[in-house]
Amino acid sequence: MSNSPKRLEIRLKEREDEYICYKQFSVLVGTFNVNNRQAPTNILLEQWLYQVTDNDEETKEKYIPDIIAVGFQEIDTSGGAYIYDDKKKEDEWEHLVQKTITSCYGTNNKENIKYELLNRVRLIELESIKPIHYLSANNIKFSDHRPVSGLYSVVIKYECDEKRSSRIREELILEFDRLENNSIPIIEVEPRPPGIKFNHIRYLDEPTYTLKIKNIGECSCLCSISPSSISPSFQCLTFTPNQPYTINVIQEQYVNINFNAKFNVHSISEIFILHVENGADTFITLDVTFDHGPFGLALTEYPSTFYDRETKKYIYTIENKFQSEHIVEMINDPPILYISLIDCSKERDDLNLISIFNNDTQDSLDLLPLRDQLYETNFDFTNYSTAQLFMILLHLLQSLRQPLISFEIQDKIFRNRNDNLSEQDDMTKAISIIVEQMQGKERNLFFRLLLLLQKCWPTKGQIEKIEAESGDILNICIDILALSILHEHLDRNQRRAFILACLNEENKN
CATH class of the missing domain: 2.60.40.10 (Immunoglobulins)
Structure with a gap:
């Protein structure tokens, strides 16, 4: 937990009454400006430092101080005293104070009080200070200043119970640990x-x-x-x-x-x-x-495609493919699944891209029955809508191991060239280069798909109306078609330019 040491000391401070002992002391404080005078040898300073009574006329209680604190000013004002650290006068005044205290308190007192000299002491955290008596010793006249003294009742922290302090510290540390553990989510x-x-x-x-x-x-x-x-x-x-x-x-x-x-x-x-x-x-x-079934494969992983030259039709069931000399394998044709979906869609009169990508149409589409039929290699699509056929075709393209235009070709044409292919004319030129480099199956499927798209692609007039009435539907349509052919390999602008060039959108009326 942050700032734990600081928090611990704060809490110890809050509970110090549990391990700190307090005691009340009477403190006599005196100060005397001796104005560079020599300490007298024949007099004492009893009036200044003698036991005093309080100022209450009724009680007249006498106080014998527990602590006597004495301060002097101007003991030695000569320049040499500071340079050579000459303490001769200080020693003389100190000796005089000791004699005075002994005279005042050291003899003939019942308590047999003895004072010990402390050259320097610092009283820490005085809890309360109560003034009892103040005195100006007017009878001491050998300096032009008069010594003054005051008696105070002071409460002082004077003893710490270390065992109790240690126990409380351990308690607080355990408390902090518990609080910290409680603040950890579990x-x-x-x-x-x-x-x-x-x-x-x-x-x-x-x-x-x-x-x-x-x-x-x-x-x-x-x-x-x-x-x-x-x-x-x-x-x-x-x-x-x-x-x-x-x-x-x-x-x-x-x-x-x-x-x-x-x-x-x-x-x-x-x-x-x-x-x-x-x-x-x-x-x-x-x-x-x-x-995966038919999804997530490469075009070469599908079953071979066969064609009956006598009936001029593709074979959708291959059980008896070897029983007729008219049935041949079409090495460069795409899988029969793609041919079937494209041909069936082209025969429909309601193939309309804008209608297919309408939000209401997309929300209502259920592709799972058609998907399951593809898993069973059943290519009878009579009971399915045009939108279902078209969208399942796009899903098949999007799931290919490699896009219809392979990553290698995309890199060669779009990413490794210094010229900009984002312009429509440049992109149209690039398409012919792309087609030349495609494999037979991919090229055949690409052209079949383009013919299908060109059949249902809107004219310029229709596009203007769509943009005015239907918002982003056309852009969504372009993006999805481009992703189906190229996957997410190029940036969006390149994909869009490519699909528009493929559809020859600029030249349509």
Whole structure:
């Protein structure tokens, strides 16, 4: 705890009545300006330092001082006294004072009082000072100044009980330790140990894990969950309610952790941290295995694509592919799944990008039945809307191991060139270079996709109307299409320029 030593001394001071002894003393204080005179050898200074009575005419109580404090001024005013530290006159006056005190108090007193000479003393923390008597010794006239004295009743701290002081110090230290421990947040987490485990997760699944955090300490705590290192999978977690969480004493906080499964890896194994401010952290493990099905693959990992030259149709079931000489493998064609989705979408009359990316449409879409059908390799899409077909196609593109335009090509064309490709004309020229460098499957799928997009891309007049009526829908549409083809490799401006050049938007009427 900060400033503990200082706080300890303050608390000891507050409790000093428990280990400090006080006593009342009478103190006679006298001062005398001797004006450079020699100490007389034939007289004493009884009137100045003799026992006194108080000023109360009724009691006339006599006081014998417990302490006599004497101060002199101008004992030796010569310059040599300061230079050579000559204390001869001081010794003479000191001797005279001792003789006077002995005369006044050393003989014929019942208490048999004896005074000890202290050359220097400092009285610490005088609790109370009460004046009793004041005197000017007018009969002492060998100096042009008269000595004065005063008697005071003083309460002084004069003794410390060290054992008791040590005990109180130990008590305070234990108290501070207890308070400090009570101020450390302590939580209890269930399940214990906390481990998020999702097995055989399909693309677009959103499994949920519920975590209970209970405050079992003596103070409120602030908690938050964070990755232990740079973690792309952490971005796919959502927490309900939103963090951070303030949990009062004995209170509980339930946190629903949702995982949005959009990954092109086989498994995830990571550690997250449940951080407690000023307290102990808790580790949370995340283990996920995926059942990718048609998602998260490379184009070369799909089954081969076959074509019937006699019927001029693609083969959607490959059980009998070798029974006819007319059936051939299309090495450079994309997977049949992509061909089926694109061809089915092109046949629809209601393919409208702006309508598909409308918020109401997106909120109402349920892609899970269509996703499950793709897992079963069923390509009959009759019962699904155009919006469902188009969005599942974009999800397939976004889940590819490598984007349709590979990272290598993107770097070669966009990042390793000194000229600026953000202008539309430059980007259009770059597209032809990109197409030449693409592999056969990727190039074929790229052209099929462009034909589909160009069919439903709005004209300039429609775009102006959309921008006036529908706000950011067009920008959202462009961003998602660009991410589906390029993934998040280039910056947003480059992606947008690329997709607009692909669609030849500037030349459309």
